[in-house]
Amino acid sequence: MSFVTVRNIFQSYGTRPILERVNLDVDEGEFVSIVGASGCGKSTFLRLLLAEERPTRGEIRIDGAAPAREPGRERGVVFQRYSVFPHMTVRGNIVAAESFATPLGRLAYGARRAARDRAQQVLDRIGLGHMADAYPAALSGGMQQRLAIGQALQARPRILLLDEPFGALDPGTRLSMHAFLQELRAETGMTVFMVTHDLEEGFKLGDRVLVFDKPRWDPTDPDIIGATITYDFDARNGGFPYQATQEDPHVPDTP
């Protein structure tokens, strides 16, 4: 049985179907990129994975567990914006990943010191150690997203959901964020779902690239048909599965 199973998901807002008949099996440790045109339901699908919304029909299970009714610690998330808490210091944001699960959201003195030390280690690893006492407003967009990813991972989620995490970053920062994410992933072996607008990014980072689109087009009422997964590419090996041969083809693996 696969790690994440999506079975026959339908989602409608009012009478308007957004998603229909979505089925998916994802193994533990896979990186799934989700692409598609605007309004094709890929963000809706991510909200369903996050359990922020519940599907009209169908169910999503992680590791065979009962379908979640609300977001919880087993799902980590990074949004394009507003992913860190502006009223906490950079270190406080990482500590929050541990303290928020306590009844009052605060750690006792000893535990707090230990958590602060751990947070400092995390910050040093993600290159924000020198900004530990600053507020997120003082960070650049790339640094804020790095902090958000570090914060999400500090809660040790089963799956990590990224909603266009690099959409607001400039191309250079985006490249360094790709390297950062690949590095973290090699370290943790995390199962990741990433919604992106950028096809190249999707193929570069993902093991699979899912394309969301409407399977049919009704000329009289285009909104009557919801979107589903229309393509499921194997994106390993740079997205060229059919060129992988037994012999050495004398071309580099990644273009």
Added chain:
Amino acid sequence: MRLINRTPGPALRVFLTLLPFALALVVYMIASEARLAANPQDRLLPSPATIGDTAVRLFTTGDRRTGRILLWHDTGASLLRLALGVGIAALAGLLSGLAIGLLPHVRAAFSPFVAVLSMIPPLAVLPILFITFGLGELSKVVLIVVGITPFLIRDMGQRVIDIPREMIVKAQTLGASSLVIALRVALPQIMPRLIQSVRLSLGPAWLFLIAAEAIASDLGLGYRIFLVRRYLAMDVILTYVIWITFLAFVMDWGLRSLSRRLYPWAGGGL
């Protein structure tokens, strides 16, 4: 160069800041001078020197009968009522706002109710307060509370709703319960806004305080003003008005400094 792109230098800025104050003072002095020239007994626009003498007398000389310096007693009584009223209103606004903003059930139950409640003119219910709570301290405090709480509840509630959905979801993925989200995400983020709203409420709070004191009291700044009105003691009234303005300004400035010190992440504003 367009007017919108011209900015005053430091010296000119200070001059422009002081200009309206100086102008108001000069206009008053001219008017006062003119009236006093026509009638030296005129009481309507006392000269600044008279006001100064009166102010010194009010701040330093005790009452002939009791020996108490009434201005300080008036100030103490009024500030206590104001602090109690504003404090209770702020606390009520904060807690209700959090509940209305975070909990859909509470929002469905009370949001329209508070919206209607806030339309009641507080001064119109003043007689009811006097009848219900008597003429003592309580009714004055209650008038301030009734006057500004609905605004604070609505503002705080809206502010909580305005917290980006992403942040609330993020907190949930870190395992936060409703209580933790209220305490550690929503509360700290609306505190600067609460201070700002209280600053905006201080004007109405003073209005309600002075109205209540004017109608039924035996001590307080508003009471004194409306008492000496009978003797047309403009010098006393003006001293009190300037004193009240000063107190209100200090409170406003104090709250702003407090907000900046406690919540440096919130940035400036206003």
